[in-house]
Amino acid sequence: xxxxxxxxxxxxxxxxxxxxxxxxxxxxxxxxxxxxxxxxxxxxxxxxxxxxxxxxxxxxxxxxxxxxxxxxxxxxxxxxxxxxxxxxxxxxxxxxxxxxxxxxxxxxxxxxxxxxxxxxxxxxxxxxxxxxxxxxxxxxxxxxxxxxxxxxxxxxxxxxxxxxxxxxxxxxxxxxxxxxxxxxxxxxxxxxxxxxxxxxxxxxxxxxxxxxxxxxxxxxxxxxxxxxxxxxxxxxxxxxxxxxxxxxxxxxxxxxxxxxxxxxxxxxxxxxxxxx
Amino acid sequence: xxxxxxxxxxxxxxxxxxxxxxxxxxxxxxxxxxxxxxxxxxxxxxxxxxxxxxxxxxxxxxxxxxxxxxxxxxxxxxxxxxxxxxxxxxxxxxxxxxxxxxxxxxxxxxxxxxxxxxxxxxxxxxxxxxxxxxxxxxxxxxxxxxxxxxxxxxxxxxxxxxxxxxxxxxxxxxxxxxxxxxxxxxxxxxxxxxxxxxxxxxxxxxxxxxxxxxxxxxxxxxxxxxxxxxxxxxxxxxxxxxxxxxxxxxxxxxxxxxxxxxxxxxxxxxxxxxxxxxxxxxxxxxxxxxxxxxxxxxxxxxxxxxxxxxxxxxxxxxxxxxxxxxxxxxxxxxxxxxxxxxxxxxxxxxxxxxxxxxxxxxxxxx
Amino acid sequence: xxxxxxxxxxxxxxxxxxxxxxxxxxxxxxxxxxxxxxxxxxxxxxxxxxxxxxxxxxxxxxxxxxxxxxxxxxxxxxxxxxxxxxxxxxxxxxxxxxxxxxxxxxxxxxxxxxxxxxxxxxxxxxxxxxxxxxxxxxxxxxxxxxxxxxxxxxxxxxxxxxxxxxxxxxxxxxxxxxxxxxxxxxxxxxxxxxxxxxxxxxxxxxxxxxxxxxxxxxxxxxxxxxxxxxxxxxxxxxxxxxxxxxxxxxxxxxxxxxxxxxxxxxxxxxxxxxxxxxxxxxxxxxxxxxxxxxxxxxxxxx
Numbered sequence: 001x002x003x004x005x006x007x008x009x010x011x012x013x014x015x016x017x018x019x020x021x022x023x024x025x026x027x028x029x030x031x032x033x034x035x036x037x038x039x040x041x042x043x044x045x046x047x048x049x050x051x052x053x054x055x056x057x058x059x060x061x062x063x064x065x066x067x068x069x070x071x072x073x074x075x076x077x078x079x080x081x082x083x084x085x086x087x088x089x090x091x092x093x094x095x096x097x098x099x100x101x102x103x104x105x106x107x108x109x110x111x112x113x114x115x116x117x118x119x120x121x122x123x124x125x126x127x128x129x130x131x132x133x134x135x136x137x138x139x140x141x142x143x144x145x146x147x148x149x150x151x152x153x154x155x156x157x158x159x160x161x162x163x164x165x166x167x168x169x170x171x172x173x174x175x176x177x178x179x180x181x182x183x184x185x186x187x188x189x190x191x192x193x194x195x196x197x198x199x200x201x202x203x204x205x206x207x208x209x210x211x212x213x214x215x216x217x218x219x220x221x222x223x224x225x226x227x228x229x230x231x232x233x234x235x236x237x238x239x240x241x242x243x244x245x246x247x248x249x250x251x252x253x254x255x256x257x258x259x260x261x262x263x264x265x266x267x268x269x270x271x272x273x274x275x276x
Numbered sequence: 277x278x279x280x281x282x283x284x285x286x287x288x289x290x291x292x293x294x295x296x297x298x299x300x301x302x303x304x305x306x307x308x309x310x311x312x313x314x315x316x317x318x319x320x321x322x323x324x325x326x327x328x329x330x331x332x333x334x335x336x337x338x339x340x341x342x343x344x345x346x347x348x349x350x351x352x353x354x355x356x357x358x359x360x361x362x363x364x365x366x367x368x369x370x371x372x373x374x375x376x377x378x379x380x381x382x383x384x385x386x387x388x389x390x391x392x393x394x395x396x397x398x399x400x401x402x403x404x405x406x407x408x409x410x411x412x413x414x415x416x417x418x419x420x421x422x423x424x425x426x427x428x429x430x431x432x433x434x435x436x437x438x439x440x441x442x443x444x445x446x447x448x449x450x451x452x453x454x455x456x457x458x459x460x461x462x463x464x465x466x467x468x469x470x471x472x473x474x475x476x477x478x479x480x481x482x483x484x485x486x487x488x489x490x491x492x493x494x495x496x497x498x499x500x501x502x503x504x505x506x507x508x509x510x511x512x513x514x515x516x517x518x519x520x521x522x523x524x525x526x527x528x529x530x531x532x533x534x535x536x537x538x539x540x541x542x543x544x545x546x547x548x549x550x551x552x553x554x555x556x557x558x559x560x561x562x563x564x565x566x567x568x569x570x571x572x573x574x575x576x577x578x579x580x581x582x583x584x585x586x587x588x589x590x591x592x593x594x595x596x597x598x599x600x601x602x603x604x605x606x607x608x609x610x611x612x613x614x615x616x617x618x619x620x621x622x623x624x625x626x627x628x629x630x631x632x633x634x635x636x637x638x639x640x641x642x
Numbered sequence: 643x644x645x646x647x648x649x650x651x652x653x654x655x656x657x658x659x660x661x662x663x664x665x666x667x668x669x670x671x672x673x674x675x676x677x678x679x680x681x682x683x684x685x686x687x688x689x690x691x692x693x694x695x696x697x698x699x700x701x702x703x704x705x706x707x708x709x710x711x712x713x714x715x716x717x718x719x720x721x722x723x724x725x726x727x728x729x730x731x732x733x734x735x736x737x738x739x740x741x742x743x744x745x746x747x748x749x750x751x752x753x754x755x756x757x758x759x760x761x762x763x764x765x766x767x768x769x770x771x772x773x774x775x776x777x778x779x780x781x782x783x784x785x786x787x788x789x790x791x792x793x794x795x796x797x798x799x800x801x802x803x804x805x806x807x808x809x810x811x812x813x814x815x816x817x818x819x820x821x822x823x824x825x826x827x828x829x830x831x832x833x834x835x836x837x838x839x840x841x842x843x844x845x846x847x848x849x850x851x852x853x854x855x856x857x858x859x860x861x862x863x864x865x866x867x868x869x870x871x872x873x874x875x876x877x878x879x880x881x882x883x884x885x886x887x888x889x890x891x892x893x894x895x896x897x898x899x900x901x902x903x904x905x906x907x908x909x910x911x912x913x914x915x916x917x918x919x920x921x922x923x924x925x926x927x928x929x930x931x932x933x934x935x936x937x938x939x940x941x942x943x944x
Contacts, residue, residue, distance in 0.1 A: 010849060015754050018746040021739070022758025025765055025817060028780040031787050032772075035779070043778075044785030082664070090661035097654025098647045107933065109665060114929040116673050117878040119898030120921040123679060123905045123914045124672035147668025150661050167361035169648050170328050173348040174355045174432075175375035175422070179649050185374070189365040208769030211880045215906060226771040230884060233775050241779075248772045259767050330645045345644065 035245035042241055055246035065247050067221065068228035071138070072251070075213065075224055076206040078142035083149050083202040088195055090150070091157035092187065096169070106155065113151030118211050126215055136218045144216065145206045153198045160194030161187075196265075200258050208255060225251045277462045278339035278429040279304045280325060285334030287320050294320040296486040297334070307456050307463045309473035312483035313509070318466045319434060321483070325464060326432055327351050338429055349378075354423035355432040358439065360415050362407035368394070368418050369403035375426040393421045413444045420452075433465040437472065449475055470510045474498065482506050504634040507560050513591065515560045515628065516602045518576070522557045522629075524548045529629070531559060534597045535577040539624055550631060557637065560628035566604035568592065568614065572621025576602055580618050594618045673922070679915035686909035694912065701916035715892035717917065720900040724877060727812060727896055732876035735816030737868055740823025744831055745853055747824075759824075766821030774884030777814060803886060807894045811882040818881065823868050830864035831857060863935075870932045874925060897921055 035041035036055055038048030059065050094102050118125075125144055126135075134140035168190055172182040210226045217223055223231075229248055233239045280302040287295040295317040302308050310318035323329040324336060327348035335344045343351050354375070362371050370377075372393060373386035381389075394400040397417040402410050407418065416436060423431060436452075437445045453476055456463055467473055473480045474494040481491045482505075490502035501507035507515040520533040527548060528540040538559070551557060566576075578594030581601060592614065593603045604620050629637040649657065680701055684694035711718030743762060747755045765773070780787050781802045789799035802810050834857065842852045858865075880898045888895035888903060895903065897917065905914025 011749065014746050014849070015750045018743070018750045018758050019754050021743060021746075022754070022761045025758070025761035025820075027787060027791075028776050028817065029761075029764065029768075031779050032776045042785055043782040045787045045790055086661040086664055089657040093649060093654040093657035096647070097649035097651060097657070098645065099651050099654040099658065111926075111929050111933065112665070112669050112673060114874060114932075115922050115925040116669050117898075117921070117925060119878045119880055119901055120918040120925065121669075121672040121676060122901060123911050123918055124675035125668065126905075127675060127679065127684075127911070128667065128671060143664065144668050147664045150665050151669065154661060165359055165361065166648060167357040167359055168363065170326075170348070171355065171357055171361035171422075172374065172378070173648075174326055174328075174351075174353060175378060175426070176349045177374075177378040178347075178349065179653055181378055182648070185378070186363055190363070192365075204767070208771075210769075210771050210884065211902075215902075226769060229771045229775060233778055234884075234887065244775065248775055252768050252772050255767055255769060256764075259763075327646055347646070 032245065032248070035241065036249045039242060041245055055242045056250065058243050059247045059250060062243065062247075064220065065225075065228065065243070068223055068225040069251065071222055072207055072224035072226065074138050075141045075145070076203050078138065079145040079149070079206045080199050080203045082142060082146040083153050084195055084199045086146065087150055087153035087157050087198055088188075088191065091154045091161055092183065092191070094154065094158045095161040096166070096187075106158065109151040110155060113148070116148075118148070122211070122215055125212075129216055135216060136222060138222060140216045141213050141224075144212055145202075145209070148212075149202050149205060153202060156201075157191070157194050157198055160197075161191055164190055197262065200262055204255050204258055277304050277460070279337075280430060280462065280464065281335075281337040282321075283335045283337070285321075285324065285331045285336060287317075287324060287329060288332045293486045295324070295331075298486075298488055299334075300481060300488060300491055302462065302464065305460045305462055307465065307476055307478045309477035309480045310464065310466045310483060311468070311470060311473040311480050311509070313468060315485075316483040317486040318468075318481075318483050322432055322434055322464055322466045325430065326353060326355050352429045353432060354426065354428040354430075356419050356423045356434065356436040358435040360407075360419035360436075360439075362415055362418055362422075364407055367404055367406055368399065368410065371407065371418055372403075372421045372425050375422060379426065389425055390421075393425045394418075396424075397421050412440055413448065416440060416444075416448060429462065431461050431463045433463065435466055435468070438467075438469070445472075452476060471512065474510070482509065484509075500636065501560070501628060502636050504558055504560070504630045507628060507630070511562060513563050513603045513605070515562050516566075517630075518559045518596075518600055518602070520557060520559045522551050522555050524551050531557075533559075536575070538574045538627075541624055541627065541629075551637070554632045556632055558630040558634070560630065561602075561622050561626060563591070563603045563605035564607070565622050565626035566602070566606070566620040567622070568604065568606055568618070569621045570619035573624045574627070575619050575621045577617065577619045578602060580614050580616055583614060592618065592620070594620065676915045676918045676922070679911055680919045682912045682915075684911040684915075686906070686911060697912065701913045704913060705916055705920070715895065717900065719892065720895050720897050721920075723808070723895065724897045726808075727815070728873055728876045731812045731815035732819070732872040733869060735812065736819045736823050736872050736876075737865075739816060739820045740825075740868070741827050741865075743820065743824045744827035745849075745857070747828070748831060749849070762821045762824055765817055766819065770818075770881045770884055773818060774881065777885050781810065804890060807886050807890060811886060811894050811896075814882060814885060815876060815879065819872060819876070823872060826864060826868050827861065830861040834860055866935060867932075870928060870935070874928045874932070877924065877928070878921065 031043070031045050034046065034048055037051045037053070038046060039052045039054045041048070041055070093099060094106055099105075129135055129140045129144065132140075134143070164187075168186050169182040172186045173179075177185065208226065210230060213224050214227050214230070217227065225247070229244065229251065232244050232247075282298050282300050285295060285298045286293060298317075298321065310321055312318050320329055324331055325338070327343065327346055327350075331344060335342055337343065338351060338353070363374070366374065369387060369390045372390040373381075376386045376389060390403065391400060394403055397420060399410075399414055399417050399421065402414060402418075407415055410418070416439070419436070437448050440448060449472060456476070465473075465476060474497075477494055479492060480494055480497050482489045482497060482502075484505050490497055490506050492500075492502075497506060497510055501510060501515065504517055507517060518533060518536070520531045520536065520538075523530040523532070525540075529551065530540055531538040561576075570577075576594075576596070578596040578601075580592070581595040582591070582593040584591040584593075588607065590606045590608070591603055592606055593601050595601050602620060631637055679694075681696060681698060682694040683697045683700070705717040710716045712722070713719060743758065747759060750758075768776075781789075783789060783799065783801045788802065792799055800806070838856050838860075839852055842856055847855070878898055879896070880902070882894055882896060883899045883902070886894040888899040898921070901914050901917045901921070904910050904917060
């Protein structure tokens with residue numbers, strides 16, 4: 001096919017425009033690409049010479065920073081296990097059992113979860129957690145996240161399970177399986193990709209979040225990395241840029257690799273299609 | 277093996293009656309096909325035998341046992357699903373042996389039995405593969421093997437061949453027929469493909485809108501369809517149906533329509549009155565009972581509409597003055613020459629007649 | 643007779659109960675509790691922390707006190723600021739930019755597509771704190787990348803966070819969230835049969851005509867979905883706090899940040915709860931609208 005001059009011009013201008021927008025989006029992050037590898041990094045853009053991993057070793061030796069990562073890990077894993085477990089069971093019940101009013105339950109859950117946002121509910125969440133005596137504990141963060149992420153997780157998983165033919169479990173039961181056997185032997189392995197997606201989604205959400213641990217935690221020993229980074233750069237005085245840049249990169253690593261993993265494994269472009 | 281009995285079974289979903297007051301008996305060792313268009317209640321009936329649906333009213337027996345409220349696993353049945361329902365995370369051997377696993381057989385026995393059945397079905401070399409790694413025909417056999425691995429009282433099939441392409445389907449059909457013949461298992465087979473039902477069944481239950489319209493041997497259904505619905509549904513191309521006006525004289529039926537010469541037909545006295553009250557009846561002739569000749573007891577005339585060569589036969593369609601079409605299936609090696617005006621002849625013994633409501637009118641020998 | 647089901651009602655209830663307990667305790671109870679607290683003078687510390695008094699509508703009256711309503715640092719100011727923020731950064735910024743990107747990237751060479759798409763998505767998937775920190779460095783007066791660029795272009799460097807804090811968070815949020823709209827519109831465009839556009843090509847349509855006459859009318863549903871979702875998220879977003887802490891002098895204090903300050907800095911839980919109730923009411927309106935449209939769409943698809 002031959003293109004007219006006009007078409008070629010429009011193609012080129014499209015590409016130039018798209019590339020320009022891409023550059024604008026990349027600009028705020030270019031600094032972040034270099035600073036972690038520069039032993040003398042400041043807030044200015046500077047190509048590190050030499051490239052060094054020294055900043056990362058500083059982070060590894062900093063107990064406060066490492067504890068932050070560990071805390072993020074504890075809270076995320078705890079929340080993810082709870083969300084994965086409860087959402088799988090609940091979504092299966094919503095899809096496969098005849099519990100009365102399951103349609104309205106799903107509708108109400110969705111409604112509540114979008115109405116009760118973190119910013120609207122921070123006061124009562126704080127009050128409930130303090131009433132339970134859980135202020136300044138990992139458990140508090142884990143429970144609050146589990147509750148907040150569950151409605152969406154259940155909804156995603158229920159859709160997924162609805163898309164799986166019932167004949168899987170039916171054939172298992174005709175073959176002699178009980179409901180529980182059919183769930184364990186047949187349904188659960190078939191649902192697993194859906195669970196993986198939900199779990200990854202929940203992990204990224206908890207790992208990256210700031211507000212909830214910021215409100216619910218007080219002691220430095222429990223702070224997740226997000227709160228640690230914030231307090232590093234927001235407090236008065238010049239932040240230790242070298243350490244912070246490397247730390248932020250390490251902290252971002254799980255999120256980026258999970259994104260790439262999901263993208264590769266499921267071609268799932270709609271990562272976190274419904275963000276909490 | 278066991279018999280199956282339906283006693284006044286009804287299944288409703290809300291206001292919709294999927295199956296209405298169905299009663300029938302299936303004898304031990306029979307191969308029954310439930311035949312009908314989609315939504316006629318055939319799959320629901322099958323699923324009620326399996327226990328995957330509970331009847332709204334009525335009872336179902338397998339053998340002497342009332343199984344109406346029994347869980348599927350307690351019914352000693354096997355079932356092949358339309359989509360095969362092969363578990364994607366288990367290999368072929370594990371898939372086949374799953375019924376043995378849930379019944380507590382040890383692993384060695386399971387492997388042995390799976391191998392045995394797989395060999396019979398010619399998939400013995402695929403046991404280590406996953407379902408996604410084998411062809412559609414092989415998947416179909418795997419699901420069949422899973423149904424056969426555990427001896428059951430009743431074998432249920434839910435359109436098991438509908439996902440295969442035409443050639444494979446014929447092959448699988450022949451195989452199923454052979455299998456049922458050699459094992460004599462009581463089978464209930466759901467299909468919307470009339471050819472499949474004719475080929476496989478010892479008896480066919482034709483269903484329409486939740487009711488069983490006719491329950492008889494394939495030949496009887498073919499030769500003496502109980503209603504115009506059955507006449508239309510069974511046979512390809514279907515029976516030619518033509519609305520005609522009837523008169524009765526001396527227990528002989530006279531039929532009138534434009535471009536139609538029909539000899540008098542002897543009929544039973546009891547129907548004489550019915551026809552006299554309601555003279556608008558339907559005449560039916562199967563396409564293969566028509567010949568391209570005007571020299572016959574009965575003749576129908578029209579303009580040539582289509583002449584399709586099928587290889588072994590020709591499908592000749594004429595259009596009558598009232599725009600109704602008549603298709604003849606003509607077996608001939610000669611190239612018959614058809615002019616614009618065509619006359620098709622047929623013998624009186626091949627005529628079916630239906631009253632205004634579409635029910636068969638029995639002729640004197642029936 | 644009990645109908646057969648894959649999971650009995652009893653087992654189903656059992657399966658459902660852990661999720662029900664968690665959601666009940668941390669979503670549904672807070673919903674009602676925040677309403678209750680908004681009618682009290684509960685504080686974080688002091689006497690009223692333990693024995694809050696019922697004060698009726700006092701908190702709401704204080705919020706809607708017209709004398710101070712529009713004053714910086716007051717409820718009305720934050721509400722209006724938030725509405726402007728949503729309009730500019732979500733509806734205009736994210737949705738429009740996302741739409742343009744999705745359209746452009748359909749017909750650009752692969753490496754441009756991969757580069758631009760990756761840049762937009764990375765801005766979206768990185769944790770919010772990292773983004774906050776990156777922008778903190780980006781906007782630094784002395785050394786930041788932005789001022790380096792403006793100086794290189796011969797312009798005056800700006801102290802952006804001090805001089806134009808509102809526009810900073812508008813651009814910040816546009817940048818942060820454009821990926822969602824881009825990906826949504828991307829998949830919307832991809833769902834259209836290519837033959838539609840080939841037919842238009844044969845007819846000699848320009849890219850803009852194809853967009854306006856074919857693509858846009860066909861993805862109307864996606865546009866509405868996108869607009870409602872990003873409106874809801876932007877309305878509740880807390881991330882700008884990580885860049886500006888609501889300042890300077892309350893000029894970027896969105897409703898969510900205002901709630902946080904009232905409740906956890908000024909320790910007025912009752913008043914913070916009242917703001918929470920107002921936010922929830924606005925959320926409710928959006929959510930009901932969204933669920934209704936989603937339901938209609940669902941029905942249309944059947």
